Amino acid sequence: MSALQRLFGFHGGVKPAYHKEASTTAPIAVAPTPTRLVIPLHQSIGGPPRPLVKPGERVLKGQRIGSADGNVSSAVHASTSGTVVAVEMCLMPHTSGLSALCVVIEPDGRDEWIALQAFDYRAATPTQTRDYLRDAGVVGLGGAVFPTYLKLNAGKQGKLETLVLNGAECEPFITCDDVLMRERADAILRGAVIMREMLAAGQVLVGIEDNKPEAVAAMEAAARAVNAASGDDAIRVVAVPTRYPAGGAKQLIRVLTGIEVPHGERSTDYGVQCFNVGTAYAIHEAIELGQPLISRIVTVAGNVGHARNYQVLFGTPMKDLIALCAPLPDSDRVIMGGPMMGFLMPADQVPVVKATNCVLVGSKKLFPPPPPEMPCIRCGECAKVCPADLQPFEMYWFSRARIFGKAQEYNLFDCIECGCCAYVCPSRIPLVDYYRFAKSEIWTREVEKEAADEARERYEFRLLREEREKQEKAAKLAAKTAAGREKAAAAVAEAQKPAVTPEEDAKKALIAAALERVKTQKELVHPENTVDLTPEQQAEVAAIEARRAEIREMAKPHLRQDD
Amino acid sequence: MLEALLVMALGAIVLGAALGYAAVRFRVEGDPLVEKIDAILPQTQCGQCGFPGCKPYAQAIAKGEAEINQCPPGGEEGIHKLADLLGREFKPLSAEHGIEKPKSVALINEQTCIGCTLCIQACPVDAIVGAAKQMHTVVASQCTGCELCLPPCPVDCITMEPLAESVETWKWKYPVVRLHPVQKETA
Numbered sequence: 001m002s003a004l005q006r007l008f009g010f011h012g013g014v015k016p017a018y019h020k021e022a023s024t025t026a027p028i029a030v031a032p033t034p035t036r037l038v039i040p041l042h043q044s045i046g047g048p049p050r051p052l053v054k055p056g057e058r059v060l061k062g063q064r065i066g067s068a069d070g071n072v073s074s075a076v077h078a079s080t081s082g083t084v085v086a087v088e089m090c091l092m093p094h095t096s097g098l099s100a101l102c103v104v105i106e107p108d109g110r111d112e113w114i115a116l117q118a119f120d121y122r123a124a125t126p127t128q129t130r131d132y133l134r135d136a137g138v139v140g141l142g143g144a145v146f147p148t149y150l151k152l153n154a155g156k157q158g159k160l161e162t163l164v165l166n167g168a169e170c171e172p173f174i175t176c177d178d179v180l181m182r183e184r185a186d187a188i189l190r191g192a193v194i195m196r197e198m199l200a201a202g203q204v205l206v207g208i209e210d211n212k213p214e215a216v217a218a219m220e221a222a223a224r225a226v227n228a229a230s231g232d233d234a235i236r237v238v239a240v241p242t243r244y245p246a247g248g249a250k251q252l253i254r255v256l257t258g259i260e261v262p263h264g265e266r267s268t269d270y271g272v273q274c275f276n277v278g279t280a281y282a283i284h285e286a287i288e289l290g291q292p293l294i295s296r297i298v299t300v301a302g303n304v305g306h307a308r309n310y311q312v313l314f315g316t317p318m319k320d321l322i323a324l325c326a327p328l329p330d331s332d333r334v335i336m337g338g339p340m341m342g343f344l345m346p347a348d349q350v351p352v353v354k355a356t357n358c359v360l361v362g363s364k365k366l367f368p369p370p371p372p373e374m375p376c377i378r379c380g381e382c383a384k385v386c387p388a389d390l391q392p393f394e395m396y397w398f399s400r401a402r403i404f405g406k407a408q409e410y411n412l413f414d415c416i417e418c419g420c421c422a423y424v425c426p427s428r429i430p431l432v433d434y435y436r437f438a439k440s441e442i443w444t445r446e447v448e449k450e451a452a453d454e455a456r457e458r459y460e461f462r463l464l465r466e467e468r469e470k471q472e473k474a475a476k477l478a479a480k481t482a483a484g485r486e487k488a489a490a491a492v493a494e495a496q497k498p499a500v501t502p503e504e505d506a507k508k509a510l511i512a513a514a515l516e517r518v519k520t521q522k523e524l525v526h527p528e529n530t531v532d533l534t535p536e537q538q539a540e541v542a543a544i545e546a547r548r549a550e551i552r553e554m555a556k557p558h559l560r561q562d563d
Numbered sequence: 564m565l566e567a568l569l570v571m572a573l574g575a576i577v578l579g580a581a582l583g584y585a586a587v588r589f590r591v592e593g594d595p596l597v598e599k600i601d602a603i604l605p606q607t608q609c610g611q612c613g614f615p616g617c618k619p620y621a622q623a624i625a626k627g628e629a630e631i632n633q634c635p636p637g638g639e640e641g642i643h644k645l646a647d648l649l650g651r652e653f654k655p656l657s658a659e660h661g662i663e664k665p666k667s668v669a670l671i672n673e674q675t676c677i678g679c680t681l682c683i684q685a686c687p688v689d690a691i692v693g694a695a696k697q698m699h700t701v702v703a704s705q706c707t708g709c710e711l712c713l714p715p716c717p718v719d720c721i722t723m724e725p726l727a728e729s730v731e732t733w734k735w736k737y738p739v740v741r742l743h744p745v746q747k748e749t750a
Contacts, residue, residue, distance in 0.1 A: 042730070096733040373738075433738040440734040447732075452606040455707045458688040459608045459616065 005205075005238050008258040010251040012385040013243040014420045016172050016340065018211060023175045023299050023307035028183055030311045031298075031324065033080050037105040037315030038090050039065065043354045044139040045146045046072030053103060057084045062114045062292050065103045068134050074147040075137040077292040079313035082107040093318070093336050093353055097346030105315065116290040126152075126198060129287075136286035137293040137354075141278035142166060142247070143337060145355045148279055152198050155268030159200035162257055164274040165192055167208040167215060168240060168247035171338030174358040176297040177277050179309045181208065181215035185222035188277050189235060191284035193226065196234070199273060203234050206277070207252045210239040244340065245418040249274040251387050263414055278357075298352055300325045302335075302361040312352045318359050319348040327361050335360040339367065340419040374427035382421035382431060388414050392421040396431050399438035404445070407438050415439075596625045603644045605636045608687035609709030611661045616687070630654065635661035636708070667725040668706040669713070673698050675720035682712035682721060 042048035049066030053059060059078040066076035082105045089099040121129045130149040139145045154160055165188070169177040181188060192204050206223070208216050216239050223235040240246055240255050250261055253272050261267045267274060278296065285291045294314060298321065301307040305326030312321060318334055335342040336356050352359070382392035391410055398407035415435050422431040533541070600621035607617070612633035614620040623629035624645070631645040632654040639656065646653045656663060671682070671691075678696040683689075690706045693699030701712075701721075712721050726732075 048731075092730050094730050094733070095735075096728070096730060098728060098730050098733055100730045430738050433735065436735040437737050444732070444734055448605075451707075452604075454705070455606040455608065455688050456601070456617070458690070458705065459606065462687060462689050 005236065005256075006258075007238070007240060008255055009241075010246070010254045010387050011389050012387045012420060013245060013251075014385050014423050015242070016244055016423065018242075019173045019301070020175050020178070020211070023173070023301045023309055024178055024214075026306075026308050028179050028297060028309045028311055029324075031313070031316060031321055033107050033109070033111070033313060034316050034320045035107070036085075036317075037079055037082070037107060037313065038102045038317070038351045039076060039079060039105065039315035040090070040092055040100055040102045040351065040353055041066040041076055042100055043076055043137075043145060043314070044074040045144065046070060046074065048101070049073055049076050051087050051101065051103060053078075053084045053087065055084050055086050058082070058108075059084055059105060060112050060114045062116070062294055064135065064137075064292070068147075072147060072150065073134075074139050074149075075135045075292070076103075076314075077137055077294050078103070078105055079294040079315050080105070080107045081110050081112040091347060091350055093343075093345055093350040093356065095343045095346070102351075113291075118290050119287045121194060121198070121287050129198060133283065133286060135292075138279065138282045138286050139293070139354050140276055141282060141296055141354065141357070142249075142276035143341070143355055143357055145353075148275070148283065151273060151275065152195060153268065154199045155266065157271070159202075160268065160273055161202050161271035162273075163192065163196050163199055163201035163204045164249075164253055164256055164272060165204060165206040165277050165280055166247060166249065166252050166274055167206055167212075167219070167277040168252055169212070170209060170242070170244045170247035171340050171358075172244075173301040173307075173360055174299050174338050175301075176299045176309055176357050178212045178215050180281060180297050181212070181277055182218045184281060185215075185218040186225070187284045188219070188280045189222050189226050190288060191280035191282070192235065193230075194283055194287055195275060195280060201273075203236065205256045206235065206237045207240050207246075207256050208237065209242045209246055211242040213239075244420065245387055245416070248387060248416050248418060250416070263411055293354065296352075296354065296356070298356055299358040300361070301358060303328045303331045303363040303366050304361050312356075314353055315351045317349045317351055318345065318356075321352065321359055322348060322361055325361075328363065330363045330365060331361045332364060333362040333367075335362055340423070341417060370430065371428050373429050376427055376429060379426060381424045381426065385420040385424050387418060387420060388416055390415060392431055395438070396429065396434050399434040402438075402441070404438055404442050408442060412438055412442070594622075594625060597621045599648060600624050600645065603637070603641060603648065604634060605641065605707075607636045607707040607709040609636060609707070609711060611635050613660065624649070630657065632657045633660045635663050636666075638663040665725045667708045667723040668703045669701045669708070669710070669721050670703075670724045671699050671701055672720040672722065673700065675718050677718055677720075679717060681715040681717065685711045685715045687711060 041051055047068075047070035050069045051065065052067055053065045059065060059082060061078060061081045063078045064075050065078050065084075068075045084103060085106050086104040088102065088104065090102040090104070092098060092100045119129070119132050121132075124132070130152055133149040133152065134147060138148045140148055140151070167177050167181050169175070192206075195201070196204055206219055208219065210216070216237060219237045223237050226235055227233055238256060240252070245251055246255060249267070253267055253274055254260055257272055259267070259270050259272055261270055261272075282293050282296075286293065295311055296314070297309050298312045299307070299309050300321055304322065305328065308325060310321060310324070318336075322331075322334070334345040334348045336345055337343055337358055338360060342358070342360055376393055376396060378393055380393065382396075383390070386392055392415075394410045395407050395412050395415065398404070398410065399412070412435060417432050417435060419432050422429065425431060597618070601618055604617040604621055610616065612620045612629070614623055614629070620629060620634065624631060631649065631651055632642050634641055635656060642656065643653055645651070669691075676698050678693060678698060680693065680695050680699070682699060683691045683693055687709060688705055688707055690702045691699055691712065692702060708723065710723060713723070
């Protein structure tokens with residue numbers, strides 16, 4: 001097993017002080033259930049899940065409270081049994097300090113599971129297994145929280161050459177994968193076997209940095225047992241040189257297989273896929289034990305008296321967790337993740353989520369405020385250490401000047417934000433802050449552009465529709481007038497037709513006679529005020545009539561012809 | 564002498580024919596400049612520029628009939644982009660066409676709406692759904708915030724709600740060097 005495994009190198013990298021010893025002395029402890037769990041619905045990359053529970057509802061441990069919504073999304077579950085007290089906006093473990101929809105649960109202390117049932121993945125189709133893992137909320141636990149079911153897809157060839165298990169854990173202070181491998185190596189490899197079957201992978205390489213000899217030994221022992229049982233030599237544990245960021249997916253793939261995944265392509269197209277060891281453990285729990293992802297191992301380290309790893313239910317406030325570790329009085333900040341890539345938390349009451357691999361307590365002494373930023377001197381140190389083979393100083397210039405197109409041309413989006421460049425910068429420029437700024441500006445523009453394109457499409461469709469409606473209306477009107485004309489023409493033709501039937505002749509004669517009668521009667525009757533008039537009155541009437549006739553003559557040229 | 568003239572004439576005929584063929588064969592549909600300008604405009608179709616939509620404004624800019632600073636939703640950034648594209652000088656947003664506002668979407672107060680459909684007819688992107696004497700509502704994800712539905716509403720039940728920042732839309736801020744006050748030591 002420890003036969004010759006040729007290792008490769010990746011470009012750059014740094015060797016910061018590791019500070020890992022403090023939290024590895026004690027075994028994993030189970031953090032107590034807090035009095036109130038605040039479980040954010042959006043804990044993974046992709047669309048936020050839809051809430052499935054209402055306030056007042058009783059939930060069981062492992063019950064789904066948010067269902068995956070959209071193609072890229074992952075479900076969320078109740079971490080313990082209890083009552084939902086609210087589904088409301090709560091402060092998120094996010095640098096922005098903004099709130100998002102969370103399910104607040106008051107535990108009842110009984111910790112009652114849902115009916116647990118193992119999932120027979122061998123009897124199910126790969127799609128069914130992936131759907132099951134999506135609904136079990138399994139996401140990448142290395143920190144990126146990408147939904148795992150999307151990665152368990154063997155790509156174009158239908159099979160993989162190598163499945164890489166990432167146990168490198170290169171970032172200072174963080175030891176959650178280390179202790180997980182020491183204590184639960186069998187379970188991790190059981191998950192790895194499931195993944196290997198799903199991906200039809202030829203071999204499994206477990207990459208662990210060589211500063212974790214206990215983890216390497218434990219994993220090797222477990223791998224021997226699995227290999228002996230299966231009869232092949234598929235699982236190999238490889239100790240890789242300790243150099244930050246060896247735990248980056250692309251970097252570890254490079255070190256173990258020599259494959260450099262090019263810009264914009266997926267590792268599956270090169271026959272490799274990489275998962276964190278914690279993810280393998282979560283897959284084992286979900287499939288073989290039927291337990292959805294409701295807790296994880298979290299390292300509490302930094303400015304605390306007793307740094308340690310805890311098994312923590314999602315939704316537990318970081319404050320409660322820190323209180324278990326005797327924080328030192330000068331602690332002034334909480335960082336989620338490590339000192340290189342971690343995110344500053346807006347407050348210490350934010351909950352632990354799937355992405356929380358470490359709760360790092362900071363102080364001015366431990367992490368002194370950065371000295372003022374100086375101008376870039378183009379020394380090129382950042383390019384020397386960049387593990388993604390980028391030119392950080394160029395990206396910095398363009399991000400700083402807000403020329404985002406140029407920054408993108410220098411492959412800004414291949415930057416993994418590992419922080420090596422900022423770590424070595426002699427001018428102490430917060431380079432990663434500039435890249436994060438540029439990336440989010442570009443993303444926003446992209447979203448705005450998409451919205452504008454959709455608006456343009458809808459507007460053009462509306463114009464088209466209005467035009468069509470107008471034409472339809474005109475056509476209808478034309479048809480109507482044509483029909484009216486036809487009808488009139490038919491009536492005229494009817495009238496001109498000679499009377500044929502004797503009945504009609506008789507009718508017409510009757511009508512003519514009636515008209516004649518009316519005419520004679522009219523002639524006989526005179527208006528009362530024109531009879532028996534005196535000659536003066538008659539003269540007056542004649543004069544008025546004459547004046548009227550004169551006026552009519554005068555008005556004639558001014559009146560329109562048809563009036 | 565005659566030969567030279569003939570050669571030149573022949574050359575002129577051949578090249579002319581080639582050019583004429585190319586003009587027909589590789590004819591460019593539409594005006595690419597208008598398309599490029601239209602791509603920069605925010606497509607709110609609000610008409611604040613004085614033209615009935617973004618495309619007519621783009622056509623007017625391309626013809627040189629309109630200034631590049633008449634689009635308030637596009638803001639300063641849009642003017643910069645247009646200036647870069649057209650090689651014109653940047654101008655601040657013209658005040659008579661409006662001011663740059665934070666992006667917002669229309670919201671119909673459903674208690675007050677009488678279902679007159681006037682706003683539906685006014686919406687340039689068909690983002691309002693409803694029917695006569697039925698309540699109307701705005702599809703927020705498709706609303707461009709053009710405010711064209713506000714004037715026709717007889718009961719003034721439409722308001723513009725600025726879009727709140729969420730965790731998904733939050734942007735990393737431009738890194739700034741924080742200045743720390745230095746306490747002067749008094750002698």
